[in-house]
Amino acid sequence: MLPATERILLGPGPSPVSPRIMRAMAAPVLSHLDPDLVVMLDDVRARLGRVFRLGDGGLCLAISGTGTSGMEAAVANIAHEGTRALVVVTGYFGDRLAQMLGRYGAQVTRVEVEWGRACDPEAVRKALASGRVNLVAVVQAETSTGVLNPVEAIARIAREHDALTLVDAVTSLAAHPLDVAAWDVDVCYSCSQKGLGAPSGMAPIAFGPRALARRVPSRSFSFDLSLLEDYWVRRKYHHTLSSTLLYALREALIAVEEEGLEARWARHRRHHRVLAAGLGAMGLELLPPEPERLWSLNAVCVPEGVDEAAVRRTLLQQFNIEIGAGLGPLAGRIWRVGLMGSGSSSQLVLLFLSALEQALREQGYRMDPGAGTAAAADALASFR
Ligand SMILES: Cc1ncc(COP(=O)(O)O)c(C=O)c1O
Numbered sequence: 001m002l003p004a005t006e007r008i009l010l011g012p013g014p015s016p017v018s019p020r021i022m023r024a025m026a027a028p029v030l031s032h033l034d035p036d037l038v039v040m041l042d043d044v045r046a047r048l049g050r051v052f053r054l055g056d057g058g059l060c061l062a063i064s065g066t067g068t069s070g071m072e073a074a075v076a077n078i079a080h081e082g083t084r085a086l087v088v089v090t091g092y093f094g095d096r097l098a099q100m101l102g103r104y105g106a107q108v109t110r111v112e113v114e115w116g117r118a119c120d121p122e123a124v125r126k127a128l129a130s131g132r133v134n135l136v137a138v139v140q141a142e143t144s145t146g147v148l149n150p151v152e153a154i155a156r157i158a159r160e161h162d163a164l165t166l167v168d169a170v171t172s173l174a175a176h177p178l179d180v181a182a183w184d185v186d187v188c189y190s191c192s193q194k195g196l197g198a199p200s201g202m203a204p205i206a207f208g209p210r211a212l213a214r215r216v217p218s219r220s221f222s223f224d225l226s227l228l229e230d231y232w233v234r235r236k237y238h239h240t241l242s243s244t245l246l247y248a249l250r251e252a253l254i255a256v257e258e259e260g261l262e263a264r265w266a267r268h269r270r271h272h273r274v275l276a277a278g279l280g281a282m283g284l285e286l287l288p289p290e291p292e293r294l295w296s297l298n299a300v301c302v303p304e305g306v307d308e309a310a311v312r313r314t315l316l317q318q319f320n321i322e323i324g325a326g327l328g329p330l331a332g333r334i335w336r337v338g339l340m341g342s343g344s345s346s347q348l349v350l351l352f353l354s355a356l357e358q359a360l361r362e363q364g365y366r367m368d369p370g371a372g373t374a375a376a377a378d379a380l381a382s383f384r
Helices: 019-024 035-052 067-076 092-103 121-129 151-160 209-213 225-232 243-259 261-281 308-319 346-362 371-382
Strands: 059-064 084-089 107-112 135-139 164-168 187-189 202-207 297-301 334-338
Touching (some): 019 243, 059 243, 067 092, 067 202, 084 092, 084 121, 092 107, 107 121, 135 151, 151 164, 202 243, 261 297, 261 346, 261 371, 346 371
Parallel strands (some): 135 164
Antiparallel strands (some): 297 334
């Protein structure tokens, strides 16, 4: 059965898809080599270049697949046997990146960071000083812990050591500042279903000039950059790209440019702050310390005595709101509340806080009635 109502998607992704993007997907299907479609490929490449801030001499396209395919495409073209990779692991997705690099033959050294904290760039400097490394890999927005890693500083240190920097921007693209060219990031990938606000199924990826010069022969056929470039740039068949998903991605990119990238980052920051103010007034805490918090994904600590799964169930069944559970060592300890794309709105923050209050009350959790929404409304007013 098809869903009867639109779920309010405030989990770690996908984010809500706005009506204009849904409408774009209703356009007639074109074949992957149709002259009207290939023009759109150029348009999407140009728009992606602006969202990543890729600069000159690089290559941008979108992998047919989810964020994990973006990760695999990045790894498959940059790492092979003999690559010495330093991977910053601050949570579940840093670990996935380390595993992926290992599968493609890289010799992986992990910089392990306690879950809930960001990586100190000095830890990367120290690790780079103790051995020759070709590649530093880091997740900018660690979705499992709600932590923002300092990509700019890490990439600068990697560049000082002549190593490439590979960045996972799955939960940060179009939500947090990211400047691939200015920060000397060499490879960066994301997804369509979070900050961009399209459905999942396309994974934007950007290769800077140094990465293109140092790319390796890809062991993967699906993710071979040379073959993908043949299709995206030279119109040679490689796979049957979904025109429907391309329309959605393109419409999402147009919406990003209409809003303005920096205004969009500011919107995500504002609504994160408003949510944090509301949660604070309800006696709830966020897991990471303030300067290390994501705006797109809020890791909320489950208070003592509260059944975290029951709260999620109430939100879903009574309020039609989805939030995420904790992963790995944080299972049962946090909720993951995503405010991404069109989900980053004042209306949804206020709705969520009042629904959460109700769900917590059912668990016997005590707070001043309405304190969360009142504090959020005050915080919102302070931004006006
Ligand atoms: C930081 C990060 N990297 C990679 C992925 C994998 O993306 P997907 O689930 O779209 O394959 C996710 C998914 O949430 C993520 O948050």
